[in-house]
Amino acid sequence: MKKLIIGLALAVCASGTAMAQERTVRIGTEGAYPPYNFINDNGQVDGFERELGDRLCEMTGFNCTWVTNDWDTIIPNLVAGNYDAIMAGMSITDARKEMISFTQRYKPGDPSSFLALEGADESVMTGVVAAQSNTIQSSYLADTPATLVEFPTPEDMVAAVRNGEVDAALANSAYLSDVINESGGRLVFVGEPLDIADGVGMGLRQSDNELREAFDAAIKELEDNGELQVMLDKWFN
Amino acid sequence: MCYLTTVKHSMFYWSFGIVLALLALTAPAALLLGFLGAMAKRSQVAVVRWIGSIYTSMVRGIPDIIFFMFVPIALGQGIEYVRHKIKCPDVTEPIRQGNDFVVCAAAKFPLGSADQWVHQTYGFALATVAFAFVFGAFVANTIDGAMRAVPANQLETGHAYGMTRRQVFWRILVPQMWSYALPGLSNLWQILIKATPLLFLLGVQDVVYWARELGGSKTSRYEYPHGDWRLWYFMVLLVFYLLMTWGSEKVFRRLSTRFARGQATQAGQQHLEAKA
Amino acid sequence: MSCLQTLSEYGLRSLGHGPRLLPRGDITLCDQIVLIGSGMIWNIYFAVLALTLGFFLATALALAKNSKNRLLRAPATGFIFVFRGSPLFIQFFLAYEAFVLLPRAGIEIDLLFVQITAETRWLTRAAAGALIVLFLNTSAYSAEIFYGALRSVPRGDLEAADAYGMSGFSRFRKIVWPTMMRLAWPSYTNEAIFLFHATTLVFFSGFPAWQQKGDALYYARYFADQTFNPFIPYPIAGAYFILFTLILIMIFGKINNHLNRHLAREQRIKMKLSTRFYRRNAVPSLR
Incomplete structure (x- = not known):
């Protein structure tokens, strides 16, 4: 038994070091x-x-x-x-x-935040909200009264907010703050950030x-x- | 002007080469497959005839896009399955575990350790096979129709001269058939051109991929921040494709007048008269 | 979960009825058949509407292209050239990007037009936006077919019409149009098949699938991605398409018989895949 354990340990070590290099x-x-x-x-x-x-x-x-x-x-x-x-x-x-x-x-x-067009109030958070599919944000929204619309890429999601296709988008605050900084005031954060991550x-x-x-x-x-x-x-x- | 010369843009320009490469590889492959398919349809062996018929009629009933999505994955998994059986015969675990397709590391193809360009080339090669498969069936339909259009008395004359079936096929039917097939083939070529953006769906970094990537809005994390410019990039693609189809139509028009020479058709007759 | 239960839950999933989450984890064969079938609703929706609407525009375009008036001929020729000369896939992308830009322009025009801008929203939805693209696209392809047929209407028919004193619209409706249709029908059948097949592109080309409401191929791809087994969902989708393609051919065949009913049996243009049919139209006008 002891032998076996040593043998296994050796084998693991050997493969571990050999493979770690290559x-x-x-x-x-x-x-x-x-x-x-x-x-x-x-x-x-x-x-x-x-x-x-x-x-x-x-x-x-x-x-x-x-x-x-x-x-x-x-x-x-x-x-x-x-x-x-x-x-x-x-x-x-x-x-x-x-x-x-x-x-x-x-x-x-990272907290998640709602992104909306300037002038929007907090009611958008329960309106039509976009999220990237298969994200924590999309599963969070699925359990809220909001109507979820899923987009395959973050870019598409933001574009949907811009053209009014959706009322808001929920995504990672770090990603959105870049977008907001560049939007020249057209896009803003709405509501408090959510701690869902x-x-x-x-x-x-x-x-x-x-x-x-x-x-x-x-x-x-x-x-x-x-x-x-x-x-x-x-x-x- | 520097914006248009970034490395990313040069990748975009190169991706037009990918489209041309796909065309250059698919066209002859599809022509060959199509010819074989048409021959199969005329075969005297019933089984071969059925295979030919199923192959050519399948693409009529099923959207090509389904093939484009199916063939590369199926082929990729098929190759890995065979490699798994050969390279790792000791692994007893099933390859399909629930929702996963698990082959041993040595059976991965290309190997996990291979360079990125190998992976990309492999992806492109699978896409080419899918295109050749679909367009081969279209070509087979066209060539089959063209073979039927060759006047029967021409073939009978061949037989009367004591030619064998094979000789009639290769010496009379095939040379004559091309001029009947040309209109159909030229149309298929146009369709092939218009199908190339589907490469994007297969994960190949083609013109559509780069147009989307470059056109998407850029924050100041990037060197050249800008808004959503995808519309303009797609405009470029539109112009590219219009030029491609327009140019090849011209080429084919020339070809068809050349092919008409010496043919017992109306166009051939006109050709003779024009010369006289 | 029994298959009937799946059918009642996911049968209309593509229209937004049923559970929000698509099947995950243990995906059964039944799930795949039901959901892909549910997606077919969209393929049929797009095909039927685009073909029906496109038929009329195509007729108008064919006449315009055949017109002696340059002001009519040039735009029709240009329209047909652009839509036939470029990939449908690119057209979808372009249209989506263009539709996305619309409301912005609308707001800038005038606040009075707010009503209109609110409505342009719909254009970014596949149900409206993609339908418009398919409609314009099939109009261009069909117009070229109709134009070809129009040019081959026998001169004798027209002379006979003149002799009867027919002119203008009644000549067109009673003489030209029926002959044009009869000549164009086999090619037009092909166009219909390929348009039907082209509807599978909609959800892969920019138009987002709202709440995962997609077409047959959208779901087929979803299953292939989830299960890593392409050998089940794609053949299912293929089988559905074969079935509906056969139905489509049957309907078009019936119409063809109707168009040819006045002719002697030998003169009829066969819908069968005759040599002539192939030579002219093997042209899968697949885009």
Whole structure:
């Protein structure tokens, strides 16, 4: 029995170190959710998660590549093995934990806010409200009296508010504040921010313990040495 | 002017090359598949004939878009399934676990460790196969019709001269058939051009992908912030496609006059008279 | 959950009746058949309305293109060129982006027009906006077919009409139009089939599916994405389309017989996939 345990431990160590040096990790992201992730003018994935992800890969020794994928199918494609990790501003929720596993959070829960055209009052919060499909915001709205309209991308959602197709949109405050700052006063926050998120983490296949352990340790280290906070301050003011 | 020369824009310009590459690869592949399909429909073996008929009539009843979505996934999973059986014969767990399609890491294709461009090329290749499959069926219909349009007495003459079935097919039917097939084929070419933006649905980073990406409103996180410009980018695509279809129509018009030469058709007759 | 229960819950899901959440997790075969079938309602809605409305515009466009008056001919020719020369997919995207911009322009014009701007909202919905695109698109394709047929109306028919002293509208309605229809019908049948198939593009081209109310392919893709098994939802959608395509061919065949009823049996234009039919019209006018 003892032998077996030692043997197993050795095997794990051996595979762990050997693979940690060579393993290519494909990180899936949406590329449409600044400041978390977006495609910059050089056609590269950019944003908070790119910077953090690259740092994590550097620490763990994985060889990382970034791929973009529609938000709607980002979880099924992870499960199918088309990439190995998700870093896409994804909140850690119980529903998602049934399909995938998460590392510890690398960003504390971001409040969600309602976005509306200037001059709107709080009644829009129970009117026709847009959200990106398969998000915590869309499942939150489904339980409120508001009429939910789902859009596949954040961009489409904001466009719907702009042209009056919907009364308001509910999304991550960090994403919306960029939009509002640039709108020249046409768009505003309405109501109080909601605390419906538990924090953002990296999504992984449930079977992939190797990645989870490695990334968990690395995130913890960045958190302890203050590097993570510097990045958060940089991207989220 | 710098705005139009960003790396992202050059990717947009390159993506027009992807459209042209798709056309260049699909057209001959579809022509070949179509020819085989038409031959199958004329086969003396009943089973082959049925396969030919099912293949050609399927695309008439089912929207092409369903094929475009189905074929790449099905093919991709098929390839991984076979690789899984070969490379990981020891894995006993089923490949379909509930809603997941799980093959061993070595069976992934392309391998998880492959470069991003390999993945993209593979995606493009699957899309090409889907296009060739659908358009092959259309071509088969056209060629089949053209073969039927060749006057029967021409073939009978061949037989009367003691030619074999095969000789009649290759020496009389096929050369004659092209001029009848040309109008249909030119139409299919136009349709193929107009089907290329569907690449976007297959996850290929084509012109539509970049038009949406570049046109979407940009905050000052980006170098060149702007509002929603997608309308203008799509205008560019519209002009591109109008030029493509307009240009190829001209080319085909020329081709058809050339093909009409020496044919026992009205157009061929006119050709002779014009010369005389 | 029994299949009948699924049918009663999700049967009209595409119209917004039934549970808000689509089936997740354990997706049964029945779920897929019911929901994809429910989505077919939209495909039929788009096809029927676009074809019906398009028929009239197409006739008008064909006449305009055949007109001696440049002011009529040029716009008709241009319209047909643009809609036939560009992909429907791009047309959808463009139309959606354009419709999205509409209200802004409306507000700027005058506050008195608030009533109108409120109504432009509907254009960004697939039910209205995509229908308009499909309508214009099929009008262009059909107009080209009708125009071709118009040019082939036998001269003798027209001369006979003249001899009877017919002119203007009555000549058109009694002589030209019936012949034009008879000649165009096989091609027009093809156009109808391909328009029907093109309705599957609607929800993939900019128009959002409100509350996940989508067409057959929208749901088929949803299931394929959720289950990672394309071998069930897509064939189901395919089967539905084959079924309705056959029905469509049957209806158009009936009309064809009606159009040809005065002719001797041999003279009739067969709806069968005859050589002639193929040569001219194999032209799947799929966009």
